[in-house]
Amino acid sequence: MPQSLPDSIRAAWGAGSRPRKGPKPGLSLQQIVRAAIDVASAEGLAAVSMSRVAAELGAAPMSLYRYLAAKDELLALMVDTAFQAVPAPTAPGEYWRAALSRWSREHRAVLRRYPWVLRIPIKGPPIMPNQVTWFERGLDCLREMQLSAPEKVSVLLLVNGFVRNESLLTADLEIAASASGSPVEPTAYGTVLSELLDPARFPALTAVIAEGAFAGPDDPDAEFNFGLARILDGVEALVVERASRAT
16 A cells, blocks of 8 residues: 555555554544544534544544544545445346446435535545445446446446535535525426516526426435436447447
8 A cells, every 4th residue: 555645544444554652542543533424414514623523522632633644534534434335236137227326326325314525525536445445336337338448437427426416406405495494395486487587588497487397396316316317328328339339
């Protein structure tokens, strides 16, 4: 394992860490990470700090620096712990589309359970053990595809981006609804728009409102399933094209 990696990242991979001076540690890295997750889940990511986590553990803030060099390391470990329940490998005979749909929905479930993960910027490709395992499982869904290795990675990145974007949108709408005390229902939105719009200026919007586009309740699951299916339709078209070229 490269020596340039932080000790906490090496420890996550079971590679150990350099000895620290001072008395015998009274905490563990896992305890610190779990306490930080508890704070983030209860109070939001903005509440997570070394001093706040230390207070949660009844420890001195400086004691955390025996395990972590910086808050960024703590955030990386929090995200990886959130993804500790990894998807099952692709079953024999499981079609790639079904496998990738399962991977996507399990990914979304993690982000729904830990929405603070979406607030932590992605700084590069996965390097932590659980996230690398998710990467492996995602690529495993595509093993029977007649696509090049870079194309398979691109497919997974495309699907991963869709899952994160839909999860972020849902989380933002839930925060807005919580702040206002009542969510904006599609029916109300359509009614308000219909009162404001000039049909000559907004003919397309006027038409979809008239046809009942906002007449029913908002269903995030339906929107997610629709979007995922359309993306996989596009991927399937690419697979068919590649297969036709091969023959």
